[in-house]
Amino acid sequence: MAAIGKIRSWGPGLVVILGLGLVGFIAQDGFSTCKGQAQMDSSTAGVIDGEKIEIQEFQSLVAEYQELAKLQGQDNMNEDQLNSLRDYVWNECVNNKLVEVQAAKLGLTVTEEEVVNVLKEGTHPAISETPLLSQFVNPQTRTFDANQVAAYREYLKQQSQTNAQAAEQAMLFERCWPRAEKMLATKILEMKYQTLLAGCVMSNPVSAKAAFENQNIESEVVMASLPYSSVNDNDIEVSDADLKAKYDELKEHFKTRADLAEFKYVVAQVVASQKDRDALMATMTKASENLKKDSISVSDVIREAQSQVAYLGLPLSSSALPVDLVDTIGKMNAGQVTAPFESRDNTLNVVKFFSKENVADSIEFRMISLVGLQSAKATADSIMNSISAGVAFDSIAKKYNQRGEKTWMSSKEYEGAPTLTADNKTIYSNLLNAPVGQVKNLELSQGNIILQVTERRGNVEKYNVAIVKRTIDFSNETYNETYNKFSQFVSESQNIEGLEAKCAEYGYVVMDGQVTNADHTIANVRSSHDAIKWLFTEAEEGHISKVFDRCGDNDRLMVVGLSKRTPKGYADLSTVKETVKQEVLRDKKFAKLAEQLAGAKSIAEAQAKGARVDSISHITFRAPVYVPSIVMPEPALSGAVAGTEKGAFSSHVVKGQAGAYLFQVVNRSQREGVTFNEKVSESALRQQALQQTVGMAMQELRDLVEIKDNRYIFF
Numbered sequence: 001m002a003a004i005g006k007i008r009s010w011g012p013g014l015v016v017i018l019g020l021g022l023v024g025f026i027a028q029d030g031f032s033t034c035k036g037q038a039q040m041d042s043s044t045a046g047v048i049d050g051e052k053i054e055i056q057e058f059q060s061l062v063a064e065y066q067e068l069a070k071l072q073g074q075d076n077m078n079e080d081q082l083n084s085l086r087d088y089v090w091n092e093c094v095n096n097k098l099v100e101v102q103a104a105k106l107g108l109t110v111t112e113e114e115v116v117n118v119l120k121e122g123t124h125p126a127i128s129e130t131p132l133l134s135q136f137v138n139p140q141t142r143t144f145d146a147n148q149v150a151a152y153r154e155y156l157k158q159q160s161q162t163n164a165q166a167a168e169q170a171m172l173f174e175r176c177w178p179r180a181e182k183m184l185a186t187k188i189l190e191m192k193y194q195t196l197l198a199g200c201v202m203s204n205p206v207s208a209k210a211a212f213e214n215q216n217i218e219s220e221v222v223m224a225s226l227p228y229s230s231v232n233d234n235d236i237e238v239s240d241a242d243l244k245a246k247y248d249e250l251k252e253h254f255k256t257r258a259d260l261a262e263f264k265y266v267v268a269q270v271v272a273s274q275k276d277r278d279a280l281m282a283t284m285t286k287a288s289e290n291l292k293k294d295s296i297s298v299s300d301v302i303r304e305a306q307s308q309v310a311y312l313g314l315p316l317s318s319s320a321l322p323v324d325l326v327d328t329i330g331k332m333n334a335g336q337v338t339a340p341f342e343s344r345d346n347t348l349n350v351v352k353f354f355s356k357e358n359v360a361d362s363i364e365f366r367m368i369s370l371v372g373l374q375s376a377k378a379t380a381d382s383i384m385n386s387i388s389a390g391v392a393f394d395s396i397a398k399k400y401n402q403r404g405e406k407t408w409m410s411s412k413e414y415e416g417a418p419t420l421t422a423d424n425k426t427i428y429s430n431l432l433n434a435p436v437g438q439v440k441n442l443e444l445s446q447g448n449i450i451l452q453v454t455e456r457r458g459n460v461e462k463y464n465v466a467i468v469k470r471t472i473d474f475s476n477e478t479y480n481e482t483y484n485k486f487s488q489f490v491s492e493s494q495n496i497e498g499l500e501a502k503c504a505e506y507g508y509v510v511m512d513g514q515v516t517n518a519d520h521t522i523a524n525v526r527s528s529h530d531a532i533k534w535l536f537t538e539a540e541e542g543h544i545s546k547v548f549d550r551c552g553d554n555d556r557l558m559v560v561g562l563s564k565r566t567p568k569g570y571a572d573l574s575t576v577k578e579t580v581k582q583e584v585l586r587d588k589k590f591a592k593l594a595e596q597l598a599g600a601k602s603i604a605e606a607q608a609k610g611a612r613v614d615s616i617s618h619i620t621f622r623a624p625v626y627v628p629s630i631v632m633p634e635p636a637l638s639g640a641v642a643g644t645e646k647g648a649f650s651s652h653v654v655k656g657q658a659g660a661y662l663f664q665v666v667n668r669s670q671r672e673g674v675t676f677n678e679k680v681s682e683s684a685l686r687q688q689a690l691q692q693t694v695g696m697a698m699q700e701l702r703d704l705v706e707i708k709d710n711r712y713i714f715f
Helices: 002-009 011-043 055-071 079-106 112-121 146-160 164-198 205-216 240-249 274-291 298-304 323-330 376-388 393-399 422-433 476-493 496-506 529-537 577-597 603-608 635-642 678-704
Strands: 044-048 051-054 217-227 260-269 341-343 347-369 407-410 439-444 447-471 511-516 548-551 556-566 612-619 625-627 632-634 659-670 707-709
Touching: 044 055, 044 079, 051 055, 055 079, 055 164, 079 164, 079 678, 112 164, 146 164, 164 678, 205 217, 205 678, 217 577, 217 603, 217 625, 217 635, 240 577, 260 476, 260 496, 260 529, 274 298, 274 347, 274 447, 274 476, 298 447, 323 341, 323 347, 323 447, 347 393, 347 422, 376 393, 376 439, 376 447, 422 439, 422 447, 476 496, 476 556, 496 556, 529 548, 529 556, 577 659, 603 612, 603 659, 612 625, 612 635, 625 635, 632 635, 632 659, 635 659
Parallel strands: none
Antiparallel strands: 044 051, 044 707, 217 612, 217 659, 260 511, 260 556, 341 347, 347 407, 347 447, 439 447, 548 556, 625 632
């Protein structure tokens, strides 16, 4: 009993202990929830209408589109191109999901049989909008040609026997084709849905006539104007109530569909020092001297100087030369070698000019490949003997399981190559120079090729030149010096206020910026994604980041500080206060100027009240009216002028973006050389309305569902 009494005496303390334990349990649970959310975000590219898209899934989709781009000749994408592709894929994911949901509600489907039939008929507009498939649409008939697909497959199969690149292309094509068909099915479904929306759009002869007149009926007016700039801002009183009322009126304009961060930032650029320039000049001078010596291999000089331009040893068209060097090369003589010179692309250059030649740009040829054959040399000699004896080229080719068909090659095939093997150079040299009709036996490192050039076309002027091009770049020593100085500046700054206080001392400038979590760069500086990620995942208001290095072309250092972060939705009045204030000032200035112009019944009376006067012609309803005295286009005047009879004076003062206006319509006529075609105008009007309807419908669907874009966490 004594023990129980003692425990009772602990009652208040136990309550406190148990309470703290409960709080700790809840806090731990909350922490686990937050941690779980963070883990979800760390593996999720985004959420569309409640459906998560895992980052691996999104990356796989991007990889598929990259492979499709490769087949269309777009390989090795740079950072900007890759970001654009990711944006495209994300928008496709969103649109496809939205259409899929609506189609399911409406019972719309696309079957495999339907896709097959669409490809057979070849006229469906979805084909032209589908990657890969669009390559096989005949530009004259605008019809998908399955025969072209079969021919291309056969071409790749034939080339694959001797060309590793063609073999890889063939595998890529077969891998991508089913994906393209799947994308076609998605496009067909989207167009079915849009067709239903199209049923909501109607046009009629009256609307078509009005649309034609809006575009082609021109008015001439005499315009009287009073600019808002004639009223001093300090003479206008703007209250908080005014701002609140205008904000409520314009609230929809301040709706954002992505999180927004306002920030301060400082960027330092690393540039080559004089020591760096001198070292590069020494390398280029040596290259120039070596190119003058016949005893030294040109390829060795190019390689030793680490030129950014490969030496192919073949004539190149001007389009294949560096743009900044074309004029210089065009003025050079055979055997001439330049001294090192600086070009506008921040490079030092040395050029050796060998020759200028007229060379065919397109070459037709056929060949029999014996590459990889053990007895290639003996077999090649046998084939040459057979050809000399009059045996047909194609019949010999068939004997070795080759078609031996004539094929066209463009010089662009080698001009765009970063380098050429000795074998490739031998083949291209013979294609360019071998006599037409002559059969050549080419001995290569892996076997022989029997080659015959059958025709050449399109002779163009080409240049055989060796180019040493090097960017005037900074050394590691220079980079480290710049980095150390910038790091010292950031470490002493501590916060945004510190950045602003220290920038003058270190010679930097603090800039203001805004960025959304859907953007890819800070202030258009490439490779600044990590700064965006920091702003939206780690930053606290007033704090500054670490130094982000290797931004831009690995030549920019950056620090950012978060001023304010605003979630997507409607921006707070405090965020858009200046914009709202300008609108209030415009309203109040217009009221003053309208009062000043009150009672004016003619241009002369308006001018007597201080208005400026302009004569303006070629005014249509479809285009803003440019007012010379105000130096601004004014959309509001287009409708006001169109609604006023010829010879009449405006019935009221018109409120513009930059001023208040009165006018008189002095003439009206139809634009010369145009006539009204009811069917054409009605069709154009309907198409325009359809595009607007589809666009608005898709945006409305986006606004109605949850869309969370987490891609900024990853790239």
